[in-house]
Amino acid sequence: MSVSEEDVRHVATLARLGLDPERIPTLVAELNGILAHMDVLSKIDTAIVGAVTGVGAAGTPLRVDGGNQIPLVRPREAFAPAMREGFLLVPRLATHEDTDAESA
Amino acid sequence: MTQAELSAAELASRHARGSLRPSDTVKQAFARAADVQAGPSGLNALLSTDRDAALGAADEVVRLQGEGNQPASLVGVPVVVKANIATLNMPTSCGSRILEEYVSPYEATVVTRLRNAGAIIMGKTNMDEFAMGSSTENSAFGPTRNPLDPTRVPGGSSGGSAACVAAGVVRIALGSETGGSVRQPAAFCGIVGVKPTYGRVSRYGLVAFASSLDQVGVFGRTVDDAALGLGAIAGRDRYDSTSADVEVVDYQAVVKGDLKGVTIGRPREYFPESLDARIRDRCDAALERLRALGANVRDVSLPHTGLAIPTYYIIAPAEASSNLARFDGVRYGTRSDAPGLRDMYERTRSQGFGPEVTRRILLGTYVLSAGYYDAYYKKAQEVRALIANDFRRVFDSGVTVLFTPTAPTPAFPLGTKSDPYEMYLSDIFTATANLAGVPALSLPIGRVDGLPVGGQIIGGHFDEATLFRVAYALEQALGEEAHR
Numbered sequence: 001m002s003v004s005e006e007d008v009r010h011v012a013t014l015a016r017l018g019l020d021p022e023r024i025p026t027l028v029a030e031l032n033g034i035l036a037h038m039d040v041l042s043k044i045d046t047a048i049v050g051a052v053t054g055v056g057a058a059g060t061p062l063r064v065d066g067g068n069q070i071p072l073v074r075p076r077e078a079f080a081p082a083m084r085e086g087f088l089l090v091p092r093l094a095t096h097e098d099t100d101a102e103s104a
Numbered sequence: 105m106t107q108a109e110l111s112a113a114e115l116a117s118r119h120a121r122g123s124l125r126p127s128d129t130v131k132q133a134f135a136r137a138a139d140v141q142a143g144p145s146g147l148n149a150l151l152s153t154d155r156d157a158a159l160g161a162a163d164e165v166v167r168l169q170g171e172g173n174q175p176a177s178l179v180g181v182p183v184v185v186k187a188n189i190a191t192l193n194m195p196t197s198c199g200s201r202i203l204e205e206y207v208s209p210y211e212a213t214v215v216t217r218l219r220n221a222g223a224i225i226m227g228k229t230n231m232d233e234f235a236m237g238s239s240t241e242n243s244a245f246g247p248t249r250n251p252l253d254p255t256r257v258p259g260g261s262s263g264g265s266a267a268c269v270a271a272g273v274v275r276i277a278l279g280s281e282t283g284g285s286v287r288q289p290a291a292f293c294g295i296v297g298v299k300p301t302y303g304r305v306s307r308y309g310l311v312a313f314a315s316s317l318d319q320v321g322v323f324g325r326t327v328d329d330a331a332l333g334l335g336a337i338a339g340r341d342r343y344d345s346t347s348a349d350v351e352v353v354d355y356q357a358v359v360k361g362d363l364k365g366v367t368i369g370r371p372r373e374y375f376p377e378s379l380d381a382r383i384r385d386r387c388d389a390a391l392e393r394l395r396a397l398g399a400n401v402r403d404v405s406l407p408h409t410g411l412a413i414p415t416y417y418i419i420a421p422a423e424a425s426s427n428l429a430r431f432d433g434v435r436y437g438t439r440s441d442a443p444g445l446r447d448m449y450e451r452t453r454s455q456g457f458g459p460e461v462t463r464r465i466l467l468g469t470y471v472l473s474a475g476y477y478d479a480y481y482k483k484a485q486e487v488r489a490l491i492a493n494d495f496r497r498v499f500d501s502g503v504t505v506l507f508t509p510t511a512p513t514p515a516f517p518l519g520t521k522s523d524p525y526e527m528y529l530s531d532i533f534t535a536t537a538n539l540a541g542v543p544a545l546s547l548p549i550g551r552v553d554g555l556p557v558g559g560q561i562i563g564g565h566f567d568e569a570t571l572f573r574v575a576y577a578l579e580q581a582l583g584e585e586a587h588r
Contacts, residue, residue, distance in 0.1 A: 001476070001479065003470065007470065008466065010473075011466050011469045011470045011473060012466060014469050014473065015425060015429075015453075015465050015466060015469040016429070016432065016446075016449040016450055016453055017450060017453050017454050017457075017462060017465060017466070018447075018450030018451055018453070018454040019454065019462075020454075027462075027463065027466065030463060030524055031463070031466060031467060031470070033523070033524070033525060034417065034463075034467060034524060034525055034528075035467075037413070037414050037417075037525055038414045038417070038418060038480060038484075040411065040414055041411060041414050041415065041418075041480075041483050041484060041487055042479065042483065044408075044411065044483075044486075044487055044490070046483065046486035046487060046489075046490065049486055049489040049490055049493065050486070050489065052485055052486075052488050052489045052492060
């Protein structure tokens with residue numbers, strides 16, 4: 001298999017690389033030179049093996065499938081300074097107090 | 105006696121006893137770096153240093169000792185770190201324009217572990233851009249030169265770290281391996297370089313090139329130095345799910361064992377007809393020494409070795425094209441101005457990446473693209489399984505370690521390898537260990553035309569201890585012959 005200038009432009013777009021048009025013929029020649037050496041793999045019978053994606057002999061260690069205690073997962077009451085009948089109690093705002101005083 | 109002439113263990117011991125001050129050792133290391141011109145105007149091995157931070161760390165080590173803390177293994181030992189390993193106070197440029205000013209907001213686990221062991225981080229070292237190269241000529245900051253012959257390359261991609269150790273600036277340095285980037289420069293510079301088993305060392309904070317192959321490696325002036333360095337950084341890390349929970353033995357304690365019961369395989373595929381006869385002779389002489397020390401030596405075969413370079417140069421660029429997609433001018437490093445977002449991405453990346461990185465991103469994107477994935481990438485992953493099976497079969501047959509040349513040639517002159525594939529062939533004897541995930545080590549075994557030749561020892565998964573034991577025995581047996 002060999003690549004064309006169109007292939008290089010397409011792959012550059014996929015890879016978000018802006019290529020100087022003058023450089024494309026050189027890249028085509030270089031990539032074809034490299035890919036020619038890869039063709040040897042197509043002749044290898046790999047029917048007896050599956051593809052590997054990793055090489056660690058110990059495999060990837062997995063943590064316990066329980067998850068850590070997330071500190072903020074608490075009932076909302078735990079965050080409130082005080083509760084009454086399902087509502088959070090907050091201090092009266094000073095501006096409201098002033099308004100009350102004026103209206104009185 | 106200068107700090108460079110003392111082993112890392114001896115330095116740490118003197119610091120712990122109080123007969124040598126860590127700050128004096130650090131000053132000597134900086135003075136040595138100036139003498140050998142390790143900076144940009146000379147060898148160009150060191151990209152950045154932080155003298156004040158290093159001296160502050162040396163004082164801190166003394167203070168901690170004064171508080172009665174147990175002396176750690178690398179107390180006051182200066183080290184340098186490859187520029188793709190994250191540190192807090194110096195740029196992690198990866199040898200690239202796109203990350204030229206980039207300073208990481210967090211630190212690599214290996215750096216934390218070195219500091220916890222008492223080591224002093226002196227500086228960051230030059231490298232092939234994003235570790236893509238075998239000569240350190242692909243750095244955006246200019247090539248590194250080999251301290252033994254400045255007209256020649258130090259190997260790569262961790263050439264800056266290797267040059268610093270070879271030039272006597274430090275005894276221990278960190279590099280990274282994807283296809284031979286620690287062992288090949290170790291061979292070219294006449295020092296020891298070890299690539300641990302995949303999973304032995306945390307990759308947290310190592311800028312990813314090819315994640316299924318990458319591993320942090322250690323350079324040492326001697327086998328003992330390398331063993332001490334690896335011992336400090338090895339082990340499970342909860343920040344890297346691919347780091348293995350396998351016990352780390354005290355490598356220094358086991359290096360001095362004998363070779364009784366050790367069977368060494370000489371794989372015929374690593375000694376092709378075309379191999380420089382002088383390199384073959386050096387390897388065979390080393391094998392003779394090992395036989396004389398009590399090891400059994402026998403010929404073995406790893407039949408898929410010849411497929412390693414095509415396989416590696418599909419898998420590594422494929423993974424790199426994905427890993428390097430994150431460098432787009434938005435989150436990291438430099439940004440080139442352009443009228444729209446798409447143009448900004450393209451301009452940033454084309455101006456930020458050098459020619460070899462561009463070539464590999466294109467190659468990697470191509471082999472992963474629709475219509476070519478099965479023919480290239482999937483096929484390469486299958487052949488990788490065959491290569492890994494070769495090693496498994498040989499080790500299952502009773503072979504303890506393999507002995508091979510590290511590289512097909514000694515260090516070559518700067519600027520002489522312009523064909524990309526010719527450069528890729530520098531990794532022909534090293535990439536197999538990365539593909540199979542097994543540990544391997546290079547140590548000096550003599551010289552050819554005055555240039556160092558490296559011998560490679562490859563072991564079974566997580567058996568770094570045996571690598572060190574065989575390497576130490578050979579190093580002691582060769583003595584000065586290893587450097588003649």
